[in-house]
Amino acid sequence: MKTKKGILTIVFALIISVFAFNVSAKVVHNETSTFKVYGNCEMCKKRIETALMKNKNITKATWDVKTKMLTVVYDPHMVSLDEIHKIVADAGHDTDNVRASDAAYDKLPGCCKYERAK
Numbered sequence: 517m518k519t520k521k522g523i524l525t526i527v528f529a530l531i532i533s534v535f536a537f538n539v540s541a542k543v544v545h546n547e548t549s550t551f552k553v554y555g556n557c558e559m560c561k562k563r564i565e566t567a568l569m570k571n572k573n574i575t576k577a578t579w580d581v582k583t584k585m586l587t588v589v590y591d592p593h594m595v596s597l598d599e600i601h602k603i604v605a606d607a608g609h610d611t612d613n614v615r616a617s618d619a620a621y622d623k624l625p626g627c628c629k630y631e632r633a634k
Contacts, residue, residue: 551611554630
């Protein structure tokens, strides 16, 4: 009887420790980055932020219309900063690191077309 009780105690302790390990393993350490994204208006803001927020590893994206600066909070273990620049470019907006394709840029409404660097 004592042996069964001891075995049950050990099994219970193992289950608790495995559960505790799994919970702590899921802690996310987000990073925040800020970089320039070209655009003009509130429609650009919505497009840029919406494109980024479709990625589940990005927790926040805020683009400032006046300064043209994007602040993005993301899990760097799941999505890279280069991938974030690519998401923005795929939405039609140039960054300092990635130029949007001409096809993506051409899809932008007239008010959203900004002067592009050569």
